[in-house]
Amino acid sequence: MKKAMSNVDVAAVVEELQEKLVGGFVGKSYQLSPDRVVISFQSPASGKLDLLLEAGRRIHLTEKPREAPKMPPQFPTMLRSRLSGGRVAAVRQHGFDRVAEIEIERGDDRYTLIAEIFPKGNVLLLDSGGRIVLPLRPLAFRDRKLLAGETYQYREDQVDPRTVSRNDLAFILASSDSELVRTLVRGLNMGGTYAEEICLRAGINKTVPAFALAGEEIDRLHWALGEVFGLAEAYPHLVAEGERIVDVVPAPLAVYDGLERREFGSFSEALDEFFSSKEAEAEEAKPKTALERRREMQERSIQEFRERERELARLGEKVYERYGEVEAVLAAISKGFERGFTYSEILAKIKTSGLPIAEKILALDYQGELRLRLDDPGDGDGGEGKGGTVGDTGGKGEARGAVLELNSNLTVPQNAQRYYDLAKEQAKKREGAEKALEETIRLIARKAGPEKAKTRAVYRRRKPKWYERFRWFTSSDGFLVIGGRDATSNEEIYAKYLEKRDLALHTDAPGAPLTVIKTLGEAVPESTLEEAASFAVSYSSLWKAGLFEGDCYLVAADQVTKTPEPGEFLKKGAFVVRGERRYYRDVPLGLALGIAGDQLIGGPVSAVKPRADPVVEVEPGELSAEDLAKRIYRSFAEREDDRRWLKAIASVDQIVSFLPPGGSRVKG
Structure with a gap:
């Protein structure tokens, strides 16, 4: 669940602020909480606007009502004295980092307002020399001091996925010892959702080793980067699943296909609604005690363990039910491996063989891990599968039959036993969670019972140790x-x-x-x-x-x-x-x-x-x-x-x- 804006979100909202704030004038500033500041602007195009800056979390225009303290704290007081009446000269993003900058001119003075949206971020005002006039929160790290009078230091520059060359991308992939989706997150400065989107648009399984990609696959990945981060299709909206709001994005993402979209006129409006709804949910949950929240989490966990246990046991039984089909597939792969072929070569030969098993194999990775679709009776051909390269996931037809995860180095009984062993692990976790739930219920009853009031009524200050x-x-x-x-x-x-x-x-x-x-x-x-x-x-x-x-x-x-x-x-x-x-x-x-x-x-x-x-x-x-x-x-x-x-x-x-x-x- 998103807790703060991503670098893509910052890029999109900065583009909106450039249109609405540049050329406008700064009004009053308010501090609503230790991390949250609202600054009013008089926009030449839109009239009066309120900009909300929350350190480490978000920056966007807001229309929500605010309750500011009668006596403003030091930071907004400083902003009023330095910025009120000043003209907005520029709004920009620093590189592709989660840092937004608003440049303001007032007479001969020039200031830069910095909003850091990354974890432990801050809001700061810099003078024309890049020195910190005052931070919202004075902090000092090992390599950065966010204190008045200090020269502001940006975080170390990271690779920009919008401008990375094809050769640099190939080097990053070849140097990684992790799977593709993790390599994109760590090496190309993006969140997990966008890393999955890149893989999906490129048509490459996100779990394949990054170093295994080459040639045309890298070309597709590089193309997908430009398409996703180009923000060519502006369509700000909330992503919802029923009543639950899942995410807020400035443009459509394929990973959210099938979920409801709630469209907004601007990305700021969508962000304002998203974060307000999350705060409302948190406010509604406030009356619950820690023990009550713990009980709810434990009950959900028990249900999940129970469902997973049943599903794993069912899949183990399915392996035996389709013994002949499974054995034929394992034998075909084993025979190819004995002849000296790699698993990718085996999969390629099977896919082009015209044999019935070609449509059943959904994926075969470099370790022999296999995903096999077994169509249930009456399913016909089971829908279309995407096969063709190592690690391919099945198409929408997977849901029409059982999808088994097998190891081609094991026998049919051994593969079935793997599922039974996993089911036993889930059963043990469920039993442990049930014992913990019993203890939680006992604690809730004890706190709510008459014993609590009686004990505390006669409480005497104990003797310190x-x-x-x-x-x-x-x-x-x-x-x-x-x-x-x-x-x-x-x-x-x-x-x-x-x-x-x-x-x-x-x-x-x-x-x-x-x-x-x-x-x-x-x-x-x-x-x-x-x-x-x-x-x-x-x-x-x-x-x-x-x-x-x-x-x-x-x-x-x-x-x-x-x-x-x-x-x-x-x-x-x-x-x-x-x-x-x-x-x-x-x-x-x-x-x-x-x-x-x-x-x-x-x-x-x-x-x-x-x-x-x-x-x-x-x-x-x-x-x-x-x-x-x-x-x-x-x-x-x-x-x-x-x-x-x-x-x-x-x-x-x-x-x-x-x-x-x-x-x-x-x-x-």
Whole structure:
């Protein structure tokens, strides 16, 4: 399901904005949410227009009503002071990336408004020298700093599928060790839907190895690229399946043939409706608790496992029912292979042989994996098949009979057993999901029952554990991990609680907690080490700097000392680490907070999420700890009727104690 605009969508909407905004004038700016800004324009052709820019998600004109705060935040205030009254000189897309640029002239000043639509994107205003006047969200990555005063850096240029030459395309395919559809996504800067569209229009199976394509197949692929990304046929519409909206596209796609199209006058109108409908769906789903959503997902999974189990068992039976036909096909392929022919050569010979099996074989790949259509009685010839090259899929006639996926190196019974084994796997998954569903139903009943109200009515504040005055969490493997809050608590952990059998983590950057894994003499699993690494970088100065990744290292407890080298001095809270270090590189920053029983807990997402409900994930962002804590408390309060109980275990101050220093935001 589409969550953000693709590079094709950006190209289409930029073309519309060029027609409507260039030559127009900038009006007021409004910030509707931490990621969303609306700017009004006076268009020479269309009058007053509102442009919505949502960082990391979308950019388009909107006609939806807005509720802006009475006191505008810093970013829209800055836009008003710099851009109001300015004239739009140009609207363009940077390369074929998901970056839209609006160039605005105001007197002698020239500004560029940047909308980044890719994940963790931003909205920024640049001056004429390319320096950032102000970002919507101040962020810093390893190779890019989106901070006021910094020179704006675009992401590394990627291959443009609109202009890639035939020779460059052949090189990309030949260099790939993956299937065609994945190679197109990774090597040619496109989404999965468009990669499938290219394969479909070129008439090439998307699962064939990319390096196996040559000659005329590459020519067809290159032609399909120009046809799809040329956007020659503008026809903005929503794609729907019944009441469910599937996608929004600027031009027809063959992958959606057979689905309903809801046409719009412009692509902006279609985008506005698409994203509004998705927000409405999310709003309708809000009242459901996490447990209720979990139950629905589990029920759907059980049904899917059950249906898949039945279908696989039916196909296994079908192999035996058509024993003679299957055996004849396998024997023909095996005979050709024994004579030294490749599977592609075998398929080509069978297709031109005029034998009855020629219409039954739909595909035969380079490993001998076979797709075979067996027409049910009364189907006649079973419809038209496309055969002819390795990996061909069948035409619409496939649905008229059973389509079996077989291995030509196996016997008929062995191929049937493959289906039975797959059916057993689905049965095991279904049984596991049914047990999980029983546990979910039990938890829902317990939360809704009278026991909950009774227990919480007599709730008394529990006595804190010794480690709760530090930063702490319990790993998914049950190990206690603690870290200092400041120099004083770092010193206390070193002096009182760091034992020889423990492990310690720290970052090269200053301003990080002394993180200690209390091993109790037991071997520590890798999952706990990775969680402790995430904990160490998330509570370090890297978070305050707005970074999303960081490095840290692991050492034994006896490698940590307070004894400096001769002539050196250690300030309070500092340590010396001697000996070999094990580094954890590019560890993602991120934490989760949640309520587990009658206690607020926090720490790495993988350690908190399985134990707590509700759970909120946080990442580096623009909100102060106090402001974010209030939002998290409100989200908890929406799910909990007993506010006295909630305030006792998860007050705003308690939530603040789990948040890192610096700006943060709720993830997603």
